[in-house]
Amino acid sequence: MQINWQKEVEQRKEQLIKDTQRLLQIKSTLDEETATEEIPFGKGIKEALDFMLDLGEKDGFSVKNVDNYGAHLEMGHGEELLGILGHLDVVPEGEGWTTDPYSADIRDGRIYARGAMDDKGPTMAAYYAMKIVKDLGVDVNKRVRLILGTDEESDWRCMDHYFEKEETPTVGFVPDADFPIIYAEKGIADFTYEFNGSVHEGAEATLLSFSAGQRFNMVPEFAEAVVTSDSVEAGQWEERYSRYCEDHGLSGTFSAKEGTVTFTMDGISVHGMEPDLGVNAGLRLAEFLVTLPFIGDDERFLSFISQFCKESRGRELGVAYSDDITKDLTINYGILSYEHGGKGKIAFNMRYPVTFDFANGWSVLEKVASDHGFSIQMKTHLGPHHVDADSDLVKTLQKIYEEHTGQEAELLAIGGGTYARAIKNAVAFGPLFPGREDVAHQKDEYIIIEDMLKATAMYAQAIYDLTR
Template structure:
């Protein structure tokens, strides 16, 4: 059966745009996690986004399920086997410096700006409309199609852990609309490592940089007790061409410097503001256990060379180490790291090396979540179907499947890979200010997803 899915998307553009706008306008940043807050364990905004999507499903005649406000699903069909998709509705903090309101869903120059436009509310809605088109057309399918809605992807994945604990069935094939085209068959393993320690009272009173471990800090703030450092800091900023300021306050001299944010999987693409501040400390001989830890094992090193975990896999790329959050107050400090490792790295030895390194400085190391790496045979039938579908719409006939340092919900389901929506050789601003999605690409991704679902489920 020959179906023009691009034409089917075009017929629905007005409705799609209305739903996309309303979804992006919901601020779905994590507030606090409270399992006793039964109606909204991750906060009201995230639950509002989940409710919005489930209401779309009800409106359009799908079967829907709310998994105790941790997650949900929208489902088409009642066959035993199913094709699965997982999107997420939570977003990283918007941060500052946007050209348009981060929850305004403003369209300018063919782009919609807003937190979550590309990661991952926009793509989740694209997957939904792909499924809706198949339902509207009444196409004969041999498998169910299920879109699972996550709400905690950017932090601890408690949403999908809860969902699959209660609804453990696995798909015969699936994809995650939260990466890039053509598709991603390999994802690095990801750790969360928290380094804790204390300092003796010193010139450095307070330090604060970073919002999440999977983001490069774009702003650092330090409070020092020596007011005479103002001129030195201002000279440092000028000599390095940096944006920042020094302000006297009752607390002390407040120093601020801006870097450049980037995704935690590609820390070398950002400029870590915490490291910029430490370079200033080094220039004026401010030191303590906190600064020493950064200098010894982290400063300007995104590959883990100083810690001794550097490794390069020809297929999946290098080990990366993002230092994402720095906190020091009342002489106690924490540094939260986001290391990622490719094939060829022994996870247990990798973890042990972090422990050994920082413990050698008398610091405490706590391990958070560990997402083991994902690898699906790029020659499998499912991947061939997805690749063929992408090539059909993109005319990118030489495209080859990819690996990534990013982590997606593909790890939560068997027989699944990350598939779009970002097109090759286009800029991406996920986890950065001015995140946007190109509208033509967004609508094309819906056609690709619809065709792919049809091929996998017919």
């Protein structure tokens, strides 16, 4: 049977836009204030979930709400299950919008709203894709489920709970990232190196405190260190520091008061998945301070940083690795802190290629720690995700993408994480087309209606082709 998917979508365009607007008008941010045991993420998210379930029921899908953590709408029959994962929660709207972020105004062929692109617009596109296949009455040989998450932007408690209770799809795609197809995602782990320092005397200089950064996965944008000195040398530090900053194109300050000197450094904060796009204020400040005459644990903290943490590929730590699928392992040193006579801490986010031997990497990191009197802890770990480029799933979606866009369906690998990780045989498929501005989490977030229609047509065909 030849079906013109784009035409089927065009015929339902008005209703698709209207339903998308209605869903976007619900403020579905995580709301701890109204959260209860029964509605774990608060009233707004519950309202969005109910909206989708009502819509699904009205259109004749079988629906199931899993304890208000997640839900699904289902059609078809068969042993196998095709899962499409979207999420209804949104990040807070923030400041600076041109119009109310929950009005879902249409301007210049775009719908403007928080969640338009991430991920309520695309979720509605996937819903209409299912509806079209259902309306056409074509036979499918699998069950097809639209799985609705509600805590993607925070802690993924939704999918953890949902998949504890419900079966995992055998195959799936996720409309919550980029077109053409993301088939590989790096492993992501957070670690801390720590030691308990002791007070010592007789030093020419003492590092009272050092601090930079607050989050594992962000490059620190500011660092500060407080130093005391009994020697005359302190007078020369100001000049040395300003020369250091000038030579390296950095911006730092120096202020001295009653035997105490405060150094600050400005960096450029970016997401930790590619630290080289930013400037790590903590590393740059430590690199200077290590040249001052510290001893004992002050010196240990700074020289560990300058020896092992100076770049983003883990070379000095001994874990550098790269593969053709996901490229370089990266490390972001997100939090650096030290108190004289107290704790020294280096917290970092590591993103590693899909073929990396993680257990071995961890033992290498442990050895560096123990050799230098640090302890190491792994705080979180998400394994890598990778679907074979020659799999039926990938080949099918590539063919669909090429037919609908006339462009080559290049396979993408990323350092971030998508919902596709929840299913072994799943890839991210849209909704952001190559060359389009990425407005997720930004003010004036929008979805281009034409793109949404095209995505809907591709999703409908994907459901059809993957259930042959």
